[in-house]
Amino acid sequence: MTLFSRTLRCQAAFRRFPVELSSPGAPGTFNNIRKLSQTFSRTSCRAPVEAVAVRGKMNNNNYPLDYSRGGIKEFNQRFLDSAARGDLAEISGLLGAVDINVKSERGWTALMFAARNGQTHVISILIERGCDVNCLNASGQTALEIARFWNHSEAASVLSQHKQGVEFDQIHNYFSLNPLYRASEMRKDTAGLQAAKNNMSTKFVLFSDQKPFLLRSEEPSRKYKFAVFNINQLGTELLERGTVIFLGLETWDPDSNAWFAVDIKEELSDIGPKFFPEGKYATPFPVTMQMEPTQAGIFAEAHSVLCWLDKYKFCSTCGSATKIAEGGYKRVCQNWECSSNKGVQNTCYPRVDPSLIMLVVSPDKKDCLLGRQKRFPPKMYSCLAGFMEPGECLEDTCRREVEEESGIKVGRVDYHSSQPWPFPAVLMLGCIAYARTSALKVDTSELEEARWFSRAEVAQMLAGQHPHGLYVPPGEAIAHQLIKSWVASSFSNL
Template structure:
């Protein structure tokens, strides 16, 4: 005698969650209608098997026509769940269409977040960087836009709350461009015209400000704060310009032989002036602008309802943020996440999921944003790295982001990828 109704569904879902392929097959052979039955929070057998890594159960359920497009109460498909928990082989199986091609099954209602400094406002026109005649002609055109940097800060005007980049013509800055210490880089253009350039100069900042006809012009003194006041379009341009100019400021001498170097390819390459230097033979990464990869991760408690945040001594009072650290040579970013989390907090991490990235021109980092699921919860802070680390509940995080009345902590600014990772997490249901 077979049980009926809720008891049968519960037995079927439990077998799928445990990975009992024999019982799943037996139950389906007697009651085929169990295939897409749901339990708590709308979870199907396929979702439970995907959550716990039971590949053969998933395979069997699909062969019986289980609907992989069903979503639970959190708007997640079985694919979303398998991907989150790091079961790539199951995610690949669930992501296949009938013709064997891969597709993305977006069960989440959360829209992708564009991170600050990430917008590509200009077409970089990288193919034009080696065309010296074209670049030289563009430099002299009356509609060409020049951005001026002093000590790696762009000149900005502050009409109200936000900053705006000061834009110059060739006639205004041509004398500065002839100075030996000036570094000029080609940024690109919009449909090839006008062209945009940025340059850095070591001339007196007070004298440079006289070239600006607008009021309230300045060079930001605290870029980590002041550059966050630009609009999204200009922030993306500054991210490119500042990173490349910072590289020029640090690589005026060849790292291979110590000889002076000079810019080429629109400022996107430096070559050694020593004709015998081995950096001139073949392709060498010392000749091109560097990008430093940094992992930044929101660590999620095994219960799904808490996240781990830390604070450094230099943070404003009560501010907590995601843990972060540089990727080491020969290391994957998943391994970097696990290493950095354990080094800074003592917490061990299992599955790691990439979410999004953000250029961070302070001076030339690329922030690789991830979620990471903890497999231990005890915190042992490395005080050389951070001052404090704590688990915060989902409600505490929501209060911090959306309510002003005495939140448990202060969240990082909205322009940071840390803020966006936290915001992304609270948009998900804890029931993964």
């Protein structure tokens, strides 16, 4: 059974279910969620990313700007023009008024226009002011590739130095930007955890039946964040009646603030709106795809563990009831004769299900394979994927799943990056797979369609400019990052 069949049922939520956080301007159809995603991406998430800069670099997804608003359009055009001309004075004046990553209709940023014309001084200023050097235009080019193409070697040098200048150049996918230190050594310290719960600086995030209690972020874009509670607001009785898990500390310093998640039953759920009347308990998917990235990382940890605690209440070895231990990271069988209490058993620990998701590249390297589940929203195509099985290595899972679903034989498999997918606790291992054959034989029980797409067509899908409206998942999904990475890297093969 593929990953899609088992968990990407969630994706159907894109289409079927309204977003629970209702408010004017956020109706819950898929297309509106997609627009939310675009807004989210376009306005970027610099602050949270800076907060986790030491942990890696996050890829942003950029969409063409909506030009419907008159005045802004003029500012943006002037900004892009001045970058192309190298007019530093005008650029400096406009930087406060425009989004530094604003794009032209063809998806060109100011950095790209500067790169096109070798305006090295403009490039330096834009980078210094935090622009995204990894943006792609509608042809799938980065500013660096544009500078190289037009032989502006000094500009190319500045651009490539910057890429190497980050502490370590490694993708961090959405849901993996949890800033907390998990402090697993504290989990067995029951008294220490109890003391931490009663500390007024300790932070609690709230769930009701695994639905997070969220607020609108203060940022102008329509994103969500956790409502954060303290012990006085929740009260010790509520903690005793709910499921409480220890998420970690704000830093490696044991005296730093602790974070907990509390999952309560519906009858207790008034506690959220009592302190935050504007907050709502939200069905997690797809709302949590629109959270502030660091908070989405905290959500990923909390939601996965809470779902496990809820679905694994009984001992699988003897059927007896179990008790939560170690800050929520263990379940102990209450039948002391049970063999799961002897030695170390994986039955007691939270489950993480490894799965593979792969962009398959054609033998001539010019095309990639994308597929459609029947449950996908119309016109969306994505990477193939499937769960790993016992006794398999990652590369063989990739070869097996691709051959099962599409009939394509895969040779080499390169790991790309990974992403926790907290519905409920999947580890997505993203790969680029090199096909040795190209004749398709699609398994229609798994896929509605799978076909080869040219690099140019995929670049259009990424940029939201496909003539027939085809598109790929948003930047918060690892599939998007795999596709984008291939489009960018294959530019030099053209």
